[in-house]
Amino acid sequence: MLPKAEPDQMVEEMQFDFYDLFPKSEVPIVEEYNTESLRADSDGPFAYLLQAGSFRSPNDADQLRAELILLGMEVFVKEVIIKGDKWYRVMVGPLYTDLDLNRTQDKLAEADIESIPLKVAQ
Numbered sequence: 001m002l003p004k005a006e007p008d009q010m011v012e013e014m015q016f017d018f019y020d021l022f023p024k025s026e027v028p029i030v031e032e033y034n035t036e037s038l039r040a041d042s043d044g045p046f047a048y049l050l051q052a053g054s055f056r057s058p059n060d061a062d063q064l065r066a067e068l069i070l071l072g073m074e075v076f077v078k079e080v081i082i083k084g085d086k087w088y089r090v091m092v093g094p095l096y097t098d099l100d101l102n103r104t105q106d107k108l109a110e111a112d113i114e115s116i117p118l119k120v121a122q
Contacts, residue, residue, distance in 0.1 A: 049094060050093055052091070054088070056087060092115070
């Protein structure tokens, strides 16, 4: 059995000010970071590229490139020769900030595409 509170021990009703404060204040909502200003601040000598795939067939590389373009990414295919074999790398970027890099990696992961980040000189 719980003890009953004495009348002088009763908790006074709490007073909340936020009902009065919030209607008088305006809080701006930022939907997206301004990546243009971040890019201008990024005066580093490097940028990032993400390798989203590497294929022996140029058609396979173009197919992935098309998928990534539909996701709104800047994509290109780079032809490289490794041990005498021709490979077609699907590259996303350039990305100029860590924020851009992380967002793009997240977007690729949501599409079940693994990526390898590469730091390149500008």
